[in-house]
Amino acid sequence: MSADSATHDDHTPSLWDWKRWVYSTNHKDIGTMYLIFAIFAGVIGGAMSGMIRLELAEPGLQVFNDSFKLFGMLEMGDSHNYNVMVTMHGLIMIFFMVMPAMIGGFGNWFVPLQIGAPDMAFPRMNNISFWLLPAAFGLAFMSMFVGGPAGGEGFGGGWVLYPPLSGLTGHPGPAMDLLILSLHLAGISSILGAINFITTIFNMRAPGMTMHKMPLFVWSILVTVFLLLLSLPVLAGALTMLLTDRNFGTSFFEPAGGGDPIMFQHLFWFFGHPEVYILILPGFGIISHIVSTFSKKPVFGYLGMAYAMVSIGVIGFLVWAHHMYTVGMPVDLKAYFVAATMVIAVPTGIKIFSWIATMWGGSITYRTPMMWAIGFIFLFTVGGVTGVVLANAGVDAALHDTYYVVAHFHYVLSLGAVFAIFAGWYFWFEKIFGVKYNSLLARLQFLFFFVGANVIFFPQHFLGLNGMQRRVPDYADGFANWNEISSWGYAIMGVGMIIFFLILIEAMMSRRKGEANPWGEGATTLEWTLSSPPPFHQFSTLPKIK
Amino acid sequence: MRFLAAIALTWITATTAAMANTGIPTDGALGFQHAVTPIMERIVEFHDLLLWIIVPITLFVTALLAYVMVRYRAKANPVPSKNSHNTLLEVIWTGLPVLILMVISFYSFPLLYMSDEIPETDFTIKATGYQWYWGYEYPDHGVEQYLSNMIPEDEIVDGQERLLSVDYPLVVPLNATVRLQVTAADVIHNWAMPSFGSKIDAVPGRLNEIWFQVTELGTYYGQCSELCGRLHGYMPIEVRVVSQDVFDAWIAAEPGTDDANAILAQNTADRATRLAQLD
Ligand SMILES: [Cu+2]
Numbered sequence: 001m002s003a004d005s006a007t008h009d010d011h012t013p014s015l016w017d018w019k020r021w022v023y024s025t026n027h028k029d030i031g032t033m034y035l036i037f038a039i040f041a042g043v044i045g046g047a048m049s050g051m052i053r054l055e056l057a058e059p060g061l062q063v064f065n066d067s068f069k070l071f072g073m074l075e076m077g078d079s080h081n082y083n084v085m086v087t088m089h090g091l092i093m094i095f096f097m098v099m100p101a102m103i104g105g106f107g108n109w110f111v112p113l114q115i116g117a118p119d120m121a122f123p124r125m126n127n128i129s130f131w132l133l134p135a136a137f138g139l140a141f142m143s144m145f146v147g148g149p150a151g152g153e154g155f156g157g158g159w160v161l162y163p164p165l166s167g168l169t170g171h172p173g174p175a176m177d178l179l180i181l182s183l184h185l186a187g188i189s190s191i192l193g194a195i196n197f198i199t200t201i202f203n204m205r206a207p208g209m210t211m212h213k214m215p216l217f218v219w220s221i222l223v224t225v226f227l228l229l230l231s232l233p234v235l236a237g238a239l240t241m242l243l244t245d246r247n248f249g250t251s252f253f254e255p256a257g258g259g260d261p262i263m264f265q266h267l268f269w270f271f272g273h274p275e276v277y278i279l280i281l282p283g284f285g286i287i288s289h290i291v292s293t294f295s296k297k298p299v300f301g302y303l304g305m306a307y308a309m310v311s312i313g314v315i316g317f318l319v320w321a322h323h324m325y326t327v328g329m330p331v332d333l334k335a336y337f338v339a340a341t342m343v344i345a346v347p348t349g350i351k352i353f354s355w356i357a358t359m360w361g362g363s364i365t366y367r368t369p370m371m372w373a374i375g376f377i378f379l380f381t382v383g384g385v386t387g388v389v390l391a392n393a394g395v396d397a398a399l400h401d402t403y404y405v406v407a408h409f410h411y412v413l414s415l416g417a418v419f420a421i422f423a424g425w426y427f428w429f430e431k432i433f434g435v436k437y438n439s440l441l442a443r444l445q446f447l448f449f450f451v452g453a454n455v456i457f458f459p460q461h462f463l464g465l466n467g468m469q470r471r472v473p474d475y476a477d478g479f480a481n482w483n484e485i486s487s488w489g490y491a492i493m494g495v496g497m498i499i500f501f502l503i504l505i506e507a508m509m510s511r512r513k514g515e516a517n518p519w520g521e522g523a524t525t526l527e528w529t530l531s532s533p534p535p536f537h538q539f540s541t542l543p544k545i546k
Numbered sequence: 547m548r549f550l551a552a553i554a555l556t557w558i559t560a561t562t563a564a565m566a567n568t569g570i571p572t573d574g575a576l577g578f579q580h581a582v583t584p585i586m587e588r589i590v591e592f593h594d595l596l597l598w599i600i601v602p603i604t605l606f607v608t609a610l611l612a613y614v615m616v617r618y619r620a621k622a623n624p625v626p627s628k629n630s631h632n633t634l635l636e637v638i639w640t641g642l643p644v645l646i647l648m649v650i651s652f653y654s655f656p657l658l659y660m661s662d663e664i665p666e667t668d669f670t671i672k673a674t675g676y677q678w679y680w681g682y683e684y685p686d687h688g689v690e691q692y693l694s695n696m697i698p699e700d701e702i703v704d705g706q707e708r709l710l711s712v713d714y715p716l717v718v719p720l721n722a723t724v725r726l727q728v729t730a731a732d733v734i735h736n737w738a739m740p741s742f743g744s745k746i747d748a749v750p751g752r753l754n755e756i757w758f759q760v761t762e763l764g765t766y767y768g769q770c771s772e773l774c775g776r777l778h779g780y781m782p783i784e785v786r787v788v789s790q791d792v793f794d795a796w797i798a799a800e801p802g803t804d805d806a807n808a809i810l811a812q813n814t815a816d817r818a819t820r821l822a823q824l825d
Contacts, residue, residue, distance in 0.1 A: 078776065079779065079780075083773065083775070083776070083778070149775060152776065156775070156776070157773060164750060165773065170732070170733045170775055255751025255752075256751070261750065262752070295626060297627065298630045299630065300631070300632075301630065326736060326746055326771075327747045327749065328746065328749065328754035328755075331659060331662040334658060335659075338651070338654060349639060349640075349643045350636070350639060356610050357632070359618060360614050360618065361623070361626060361627035361629055362614075362618050362626045362627070363619075363620045363624055363625060363626040364618050364619050374611065374615065377607075378611060381603075381607045381608075385600035388647075388650070389596050389600065392592070392596070392650065393654075394589060394592060394657035394658040394660075395589055395592060395593055395596070395657075397585075397743050397744065397745045398578060398586070398589050398593075398740065398745070401736065401738075401772060402771070462575060465575075466572065466577070466578065466579060466740070467571055467578075467740035467768070467769075469769050469771040470771075471773045471778060471779075472778060473779055474779050476570070476708065476710050476767070477707075478571030478573050481573045481574045
């Protein structure tokens with residue numbers, strides 16, 4: 001048996017064998033595919049935001065009019081197409097970029113490695129989880145080219161999909177149906193993934209690794225997948241009701257038939273609010289590892305950190321209607337959601353202060369991942385405090401659906417989650433690919449991202465306070481200045497994105513052999529005990545945790 | 547710090563001074579539009595308080611971060627400490643945010659209830675959202691619904707605002723307490739007026755209510771604030787706040803007609819003359 005498994009371990013299939021990928025049941029290969037898919041989707045979603053910022057660079061309709069052609073050939077259509085861009089940018093970034101990168105990519109790669117497991121609990125289910133995603137993406141992409149509203153193509157009702165705009169009244173064409181099916185597939189993919197992670201984490205930890213010795217990244221994934229498992233079915237239910245409203249004459253959300261469009265909003269945000277924590281929680285885990293590694297200190301207040309994430313997850317289910325302060329809710333209900341929402345600031349504050357306390361007394365080296373992590377802490381703080389402002393329903397009357405909200409959630413997602421993803425990417429790059437990246441270029445990318453993202457999103461606070469509403473292709477002339485600056489920020493961030501690809505190409509061409517542990521004594525989790533890249537199958541004898 | 551505050555103050559003063567028209571976005575502005583209702587005044591006050599809380603917190607975290615980055619860099623501190631617990635510290639950074647949040651709630655809830663509870667009103671207006679224009683009715687004055695459409699860019703004349711001006715505006719008397727009922731006929735829209743602190747969804751099958759009392763004469767602009775399809779960015783809201791007698795004349799001239807608009811135009815012209823005489 002042992003001799004047999006040794007020869008099996010040595011056998012790594014060729015990179016160019018298509019069966020290795022399509023039929024893959026290996027958590028590392030599947031993780032890599034998730035990461036590549038996330039980069040691919042991120043480029044498309046990022047290009048869409050480019051068109052948005054290009055349109056908003058100055059007042060008037062420059063891009064989404066009937067005469068403009070992108071690169072001299074791509075017709076951009078009218079303001080409905082702008083709405084489609086906004087919608088698809090949101091959906092792609094959430095479902096096809098951040099989630100696959102964090103949970104599918106890093107989760108698949110490092111949950112088994114960090115708990116000392118040979119693979120995920122259900123390797124074949126892992127395969128289908130991944131392959132449902134390209135299918136879902138294909139459906140979403142197709143939806144942009146079939147009929148939506150009268151005289152237009154694609155769905156332009158925002159990622160929140162509110163009926164009646166997403167119903168037959170607003171979008172009678174098949175675009176919305178394709179989008180519903182796409183989200184169903186993406187949802188199934190995530191639910192299967194969630195079941196897989198929960199089973200793996202509960203049953204496959206190496207001997208001696210109790211729950212309270214589990215690395216924080218594993219904790220963060222565990223909380224995240226519980227949120228997925230509990231919230232996605234609610235979205236699936238709402239989407240199915242919408243589908244039958246559209247196609248089979250039901251009227252769940254149709255006032256004329258006794259339905260209520262606000263009901264959809266409650267169901268959507270019961271999923272949607274946990275969803276935004278799903279996007280950021282794995283980032284919390286990644287940041288904890290990086291801060292501890294480069295401070296050469298254990299994480300400050302480990303248990304507090306783990307249970308802060310658990311409590312953020314639990315409270316995350318109790319605050320959904322703070323997205324709906326303007327729908328005409330009873331005032332006492334609003335008051336409840338104000339109070340519940342503000343409570344979240346407490347565990348979030350614990351996390352920020354614990355990261356700083358981890359650095360306190362440390363011996364900090366500023367390697368590339370650490371720079372991204374510190375950038376994350378700063379930006380997340382800014383996004384956090386504006387969240388406290390928005391929590392207050394009284395002020396929300398002035399800020400709801402303005403660029404203040406756009407600035408807020410991009411600070412926690414586009415800056416928070418994306419910075420955490422890049423932090424993780426440069427933390428584990430060598431482990432995943434077995435080659436070193438050029439750290440000078442990676443720091444340069446950080447610089448462009450940090451400056452660019454702030455230039456894009458900080459002025460949007462001012463736009464929102466001054467009343468600029470979301471999701472419009474054109475704006476009153478009084479909003480011109482800050483919009484122009486915001487668009488310049490995009491150009492800066494775009495340079496950062498080009499540098500990102502240069503780093504990839506440079507690393508793949510020069511093939512500097514990766515070390516098992518490039519970070520030294522601070523890197524204490526199990527993945528650093530393995531070679532870089534790890535063997536195709538690892539831990540055939542389980543490690544013992546003291 | 548004081549230097550930065552001075553710059554910010556100069557900027558705010560400059561942009562405020564540049565506002566010829568009060569109810570309109572201003573280039574380079576850093577804050578809210580001018581507040582002209584009791585609700586919006588309270589919102590501005592409360593938001594100022596919040597700024598005094600969130601800006602120091604952000605600066606504090608940034609300073610702390612900068613301090614540990616410099617003080618505990620590997621060169622300055624080659625041997626890391628192994629501390630990973632400090633119960634007192636953990637109690638403080640859990641307890642202090644709770645206290646701050648209690649301070650915030652102490653001001654937040656009264657504002658919420660004050661803006662939500664409708665006082666005794668002088669009359670009611672009904673607004674209906676359509677793709678992509680608004681309809682207004684004054685049931686107490688027997689005024690049937692008239693439609694309010696954006697003036698297209700190529701028909702804008704002097705004194706009108708691109709994307710903001712409409713053909714037949716909403717008109718309310720100065721200091722009147724108005725109940726606004728909002729609904730929609732097709733998809734969800736949102737009736738929003740930044741200077742009033744008003745923002746309420748117009749939902750088909752529902753009748754939502756808000757109230758406002760405008761304390762300054764003028765023209766105020768807002769826009770539909772819930773994505774409602776292709777021309778979502780092109781269904782503005784224009785409110786003229788006039789004296790009671792102008793309002794009465796406007797009602798008598800049948801709102802939604804050129805006659806009624808002529809009264810508003812006359813009023814604007816009169817005001818301009820009066821203001822010119824004052825100078
Ligand atoms: Cu609208």
